[in-house]
Amino acid sequence: MKGTTTNGLTNGNTNGHSPIRPRLYSVNAPPSLDDFKKLTTQSRPTHYPLAASIEANVPIYDLPDFSELSSDQRSALQDEWYHILLSGPGVFVTRHLYKDRNLLNTVNDVYSRIIEEEKKHSGTRGDHFAGSGANDRIWNSFSKHCLQDAKSFVEYYSNPWLSLISSAWLGPHHHLTAQVNIVKPGAKPQISHRDYHIGFQDNASCAQFPKALQVASQFLTLQGAVAHSDMPLESGPTRLLPFSQMFEEGYMAYRIPEFQDFFIENYVSMPLEQGDGLFFNPALFHAAGQNDSEGIMRSANLLQISSAFGKPMEMIDTYPLVDATWDLLTNMHKEEGFSDKVRAFVGNVAEGYPFPTNLDRRVPETAGMAPENEQGLLIRGLREGWSKERVLKEMQKMRDDSRA
Structure with missing residues (x-):
């Protein structure tokens, strides 16, 4: 293997290919203001x-x-x-x-x-x-x-x-x-x-x-x-x-x-x-x-x-928010069914991504690769006419089962 070696690792590339570039930007090599202006x-x-x-x-x-x-x-x-x-x-x-x-x-x-x-x-x-x-x-x-x-x-x-x-x-x-x-x-x-x-x-x-x-x-x-x-x-x-x-x-x-x-x-x-x-x-x-x-x-x-794949800046405890709004949401659903407004609110007030979770206790559904999320739970609760006590109990069970 050709090239300089440090602690057994080859530094650089001499087999005819272009060299590997640094993966990081450097604080000592400022970006080009001219390139920024052009852009x-x-x-x-x-x-x-x-x-x-x-x-x-x-x-x-x-x-x-x-x-x-x-x-x-x-x-x-x-x-x-x-x-x-x-x-x-x-x-x-x-x-x-x-x-x-x-x-x-x-x-x-x-x-x-x-x-x-x-x-x-x-x-x-x-x-x-x-x-x-x-x-x-x-x-x-x-x-x-x-x-x-x-x-x-x-x-x-x-x-x-x-x-x-x-x-x-x-x-x-x-x-x-x-x-x-x-x-x-x-x-x-x-x-x-x-x-x-x-x-x-x-x-x-x-x-x-x-x-x-x-x-x-x-x-x-x-x-x-x-x-x-x-x-x-x-x-x-x-x-x-x-x-x-x-x-x-x-x-x-x-x-x-x-x-x-x-x-x-x-x-x-x-x-x-x-x-x-x-x-x-x-x-x-x-x-x-x-x-x-x-x-x-x-x-x-x-x-x-x-994004569902990223960490938000603030922690939102959805449980008390559902507690405060469930009766209003169920009334909206009775009047409008699963309207755009109802789905929009569910999407904002509850978690839509089920991970991380405990897959020993929250086994994914047969038809999919992920367990139910909070939004799906609320939709199911609206469809089946759950009381506030029922939906909060199911949310708490979901939380408890998700713990390590």
Whole structure:
């Protein structure tokens, strides 16, 4: 065997093939800013025929009533969204994601109560990028909303558009978490960044993940935001750099000052109205903007939706959420059957992926290779008319049987 040898291992390749390249990026070899500039300034979006318009490279969709669309039309929308997130600008806007402003205002009141209660118990807290008191933040607004007001929670998370958008990027059994961020007038902007998973680590930690995994990370998460207030440009809606999600070294690049300067010089922002949605690839360079308005409390429910194959940022205990909503869900099912709304809510409130589990106690069904998941359990409970006590007992048994 030819080549230099260290401790019995051959280093390099001398048999006529190209040498093996390092699997890791190096903190000592910064990414090329010129390559980044070319990618983000010379890329042009494909025509998206179902979009109402494209503004500053961002496709904008006017969403009709969900029931108006055939399954083929829904699939065609998903095809466009997938292309946008993968090899297009990386971000799109959905106008009228929530049409009922009364619902959004009710939910805003719920958020206000949660914020005030948390301030009483733990004082004013900061978030990822803002100092204490600059913003109001609710971590795990998903669970807290449910336990504070189950009725509006069911109405809010039974929106079937959420499932259609999420599954376009993540496939089935995705897992939704949410955090509320309210940015006050005068609040400073975030620095440009990428998001969870690898985006929440420093450069030295990031560099330990192989190159292929840095690219693969973006396929585990979809970032979204629902506007809970109107967001004109002066209020600082999210700053976005279209096409930047395609830069493979982006997780190594975004902390470098020259890349941050380029972002500041080239970002775009999209004004939103209450009820609009914004969805983007987590690898897209983005940042919350500066709120220069006189009195707009810029409010968004930030959705972080995870693939069934990934780990979400927050732990969601589904048991108390089903406890709080089962009677409302069964009433909805009695009125609508297994409607898009019912299936959307079940998909958001319960786990759709049955692993990890204990296969000694949870033997897969004969017809498949996986045991039943929580979503399947709830569907079965609705179909068979289970009481709340029955469904909670079955959920607890599933949990107990899943333990090692």
